[in-house]
Amino acid sequence: MPHVPRGSPVLFDPFSVFQEETVEKQPKKKPAKMNIYNIAHEAGVSIATVSRVLNNSPSVSAKTKEKVLSVIGSHDYVPSAIAQNLSLRTSGNLIGIVCYNLQDLYYATAVSLLESSLRKRGHHIILSCTGEDYLQKQRSIEMLITKQVDAVILIGSVFLDEYGNNAYLVNAAKHCPLVIINGKVRSENIYSFYCDDFSAMRECVHEICPKHHNFLFLYDADTYSGNLKLTGFRQGMQECGLDPAGRTVRCGPTPDSAGAKFEEMYGVLQKIDAVIAANDMLAAGVLNAALRRGLRVPEDISVVGYNNSVITQCTTPHLSSVDNGLEQLCSLAVEGLTKLLQGETIEGITTISPRLVQRETI
């Protein structure tokens, strides 16, 4: 925005609603970091007693408690959770989450759902976003184990190492339970919660097939669930007597990139009258490109997204989309994890069924 000089200056302080503290100019010496010994000494009691008031033990006289509390208060003393955890042999209720990419609404939603539901149960989250980098992912999981997390949750993060296997997951599971959301690994101490993306895609093709036949499948990442969608799409086409060859294509992660790829493929394939995208963002891009091309939606072309995210509401017409039950997946995962941490056993693999949500593009 170019700077345009305005006649009238700002007449009020827009920040006035906030009380601004006066900044002390002379650098005051930082008070030494307090520990339980300092507090005990100053209060004239033993560290055991301080610890007891810290932990609300009933066996402390009101008078002693008050004295200790006042010393604590006057020094902004906060006990070290690190020392507490070491002493108690606990992790500090830490749970690790490693996800693919937070900027993707799907992962952001998953992390958000998991975080809030875990926080309510007293857990704290260490977060690591690793993208497609297998090594980064391995390193993150190792870090989490080192931090003694009670469990690691992987969201859409199942990738194979350079030898084509997932030994690193099997290995990590020796230290703590691994919960995988939208991925599937069958191994000891690994618990998978996933949505049957394969069937969803297959059904989707069948759903559209009576009306349109010239399909295109657009995706932007080679993840586990991405592969399921791909194979489901191909299977669906074959079952409908159509040839999937050349009908699946990868594009960038933005709507415009999906739109451009649609345009390009339109030239190649001559006709496209049904597009299924691996997520709603891509579907929106295709929808835009189709509209600009003058196609009527859904009369001339069907467009279906995936994830049933809020993006479906961002377009005109509103996008039809596959609801893959992320919310359900996350709550099942947290529920299962809670049981696990209480020593109960749970199923190794939990599957939920997706559902096509009809709106205006199909």
Next chain:
Amino acid sequence: MPHVPRGSPVLFDPFSVFQEETVEKQPKKKPAKMNIYNIAHEAGVSIATVSRVLNNSPSVSAKTKEKVLSVIGSHDYVPSAIAQNLSLRTSGNLIGIVCYNLQDLYYATAVSLLESSLRKRGHHIILSCTGEDYLQKQRSIEMLITKQVDAVILIGSVFLDEYGNNAYLVNAAKHCPLVIINGKVRSENIYSFYCDDFSAMRECVHEICPKHHNFLFLYDADTYSGNLKLTGFRQGMQECGLDPAGRTVRCGPTPDSAGAKFEEMYGVLQKIDAVIAANDMLAAGVLNAALRRGLRVPEDISVVGYNNSVITQCTTPHLSSVDNGLEQLCSLAVEGLTKLLQGETIEGITTISPRLVQRETI
């Protein structure tokens, strides 16, 4: 999606790309958790020596090192970062992030940017999303301090407590530096990085004013930056000789909710030919409602979003939006934080200027 029986069953295993480990049926006794004493004992050395090979100390004979390493390997031993941190008096490079709501693309993007850039610098993230709940926010910050984090980053999380002040922040800053993104608190050990949303909104009104006069401002949250936008909008209108009264209205967080509110206000105000929304999602909803109403965009009505997110590409026409430089904000914040942790001093407040990105709706 209703279940439709298909003639042909799935002819191949869509999961075959993943090697499934054979699950051992008999419950094998879990090996006891190893510690440095066990390893030392089994390797026939002292724990000091084990610690040295763990830390790659050069003063260990190749032979000893090899022996220790082999014992470590055969037991999947992982040293406890908790004990290491206690011994070293470090936090384990933990940084706390507390954000408003991860499901909002703005916060998700911020967390994503911060996480990746902090991870590259060797930090790990503890994440807490607190919504508007002031108490929750306070509790999260306390938890983080307890965990001995090196710093706390707050994203759009500046809320006032019940007495209308932010004493809890000032207090928290006694323990570690506080970095605030898109908020502004002037106090010791608190560092604010923010975008001048006030001016952005004001300029925005001036930008549109030559063409349209019947403004509406839509927002969905009473955050700090939300207030800035609001006052900026009002100021801009006044400077253009317009009355802002009744021209600002709060709606829900979804596009459809924004669209509905637009419809409602259209009835009330008789005419609306310029809408500025507090984020792109809301703007998309307004755009949809306007299009359904048969309005031409931008001839009949201008629509401007905020954040310049990927949502701007999801609509037809593409949304004009204010780029509030989130990326720049995050990288400045991490840069500043790095300096702080190295003992350097930095400015208490850093401001960047937003910029209107013209697309097709203005």
Next chain:
DNA sequence: CTGAAAGCGCTTACAG
């Protein structure tokens, strides 16, 4: 109700 002491699992000067 309170304190001395052992222990949580590490690291690191110090001495050899």
Next chain:
DNA sequence: CTGAAAGCGCTTACAG
């Protein structure tokens, strides 16, 4: 090159 010992900041049985 290696080990015994002290220390990081807590908690908690145990004894009084």
